[in-house]
Amino acid sequence: MQVVRDPAQFPFLGQAVVTSGTFDGVHLGHQKILHRLLEVARQSGGPSVVITYWPHPRLVLAPPLSHPQPLDLHLLNTLDERIEKLREYGVDYLLIVPFTREFAELTSEEFIQQILLQTVGTKKLVIGYDHRFGKNREGSFEYLSQNADRYGMEVEEIPREDVDAVGVSSTRIRKALQAGDVQTAHRHLGYYYPFTGIVVRGKQLGRTIGWPTANIEPQEPLKLVPARGVYAVMATTAAGTHHPAMLNIGVRPTVGGDVTQTVEAHLLDFDGDLYDQPLTVDFVARLREEQKFEGMEALKAQLALDAQAARQHLIGG
Structure with a gap:
């Protein structure tokens, strides 16, 4: 797996099969997306690409700790752990986008044009159910589908029933660990x-x-x-x-x-x-x-x- 930490250094691929997300924990839900990503890449003959972000968006966008309901900033993975888990799945390229307040201001259209199309060369995008992107999380599967022809890019969403069947989220794993229930965390992560x-x-x-x-x-x-x-x-x-x-x-x-x-x-x-x-x-x-x-x-x-x-x-x- 080739790891690139600067979008400006990413090699334009042209026929890439891409997914995007924080992938904190690389748990069974994430693994379902990765399996489909690799399956589509094999079928199309294009390289598989995962786009992830560091630091975690919560760490950049979180309210001050004096906020009455501060966000949970604990992470399931260090960046190195995340990289190694993605490497185990045989992903061809990992693009780590530095998440800054400036990056967070990109609109969904700017994200699609600058990152997915101009930087990576995305031919097909595989995303999880209800995945959102762009400023204020305005981008959605519906928006991508409606504009797919204009982008010259196919879009596939993992169905909701598939996601619900797994029944896993980073939040559930985090709560299990905070309660000391490491065996439940193991079941949801797929690893200790x-x-x-x-x-x-x-x-x-x-x-x-x-x-x-x-x-x-x-x-x-x-x-x-x-x-x-x-x-x-x-x-x-x-x-x-x-x-x-x-x-x-x-x-x-x-x-x-x-x-x-x-x-x-x-x-x-x-x-x-x-x-x-x-x-x-x-x-x-x-x-x-x-x-x-x-x-x-x-x-x-x-x-x-x-x-x-x-x-x-x-x-x-």
């Missing part, structure tokens, strides 16, 4: 929810009780962190090795508590130095809520039970 960060030095309290942890500092500050609690996760190191692990999200109340929330993983049957390296964890199951224990012995006993439960979820024993 990932979280990547750099391993930094913490208080190293886990090491003193025989349960050393990797303190993960997120690479993307706006990446959604699931609800506080203890989870079974699969950890992937910078070297590409995979390890079953248990992970705690919270403020460590038993050992005095932290002001800020931490994300800490204990890799089972692992002995090595992870400091200053990236570590990715895929959330498989939530084991329990974070809780305060009466003392260190009680905490250690629970950690042993957590490790056993994590093994059962991850490796069956």
Whole structure:
């Protein structure tokens, strides 16, 4: 997949089969659009193109945080995660349009002319049900269909019944993760929810009780962190090795508590130095809520039970 981050550098294709959207999460609903995009591209012999935007439009257009109902700015994917998921589907080209306030002012007609036609060379556009584009979301499938001949471009919309049958949205996934329901998120995403960060030095309290942890500092500050609690996760190191692990999200109340929330993983049957390296964890199951224990012995006993439960979820024993 060729990734282009500047529309001015995109190679004009002429017969492109295109879809457009934020694709936050690249979930099952998005995957339905991608499958159809690739199917049409194979039938027509044209290259497949995904147009996406960064930063997420919500981050640019959101009201101030003092607004009585601020928008949820948490993201399901970092840009790198989104790129890799789209690459897995075999898309030929990915155009990442820098989303600015100036870009948001483009009318639907300007977007069609400047991006779809002049920049990409779109021959056929495949979009999801009720997809909107252009200033104030004025553009629609109906507008495109009515002007298709003028543009010399075919337009196909994924039917509403197909979208409803999937029953998936980024909002539903976000709510599931915020409740700690990572298994529902997994069903809607079609893959385990990932979280990547750099391993930094913490208080190293886990090491003193025989349960050393990797303190993960997120690479993307706006990446959604699931609800506080203890989870079974699969950890992937910078070297590409995979390890079953248990992970705690919270403020460590038993050992005095932290002001800020931490994300800490204990890799089972692992002995090595992870400091200053990236570590990715895929959330498989939530084991329990974070809780305060009466003392260190009680905490250690629970950690042993957590490790056993994590093994059962991850490796069956």
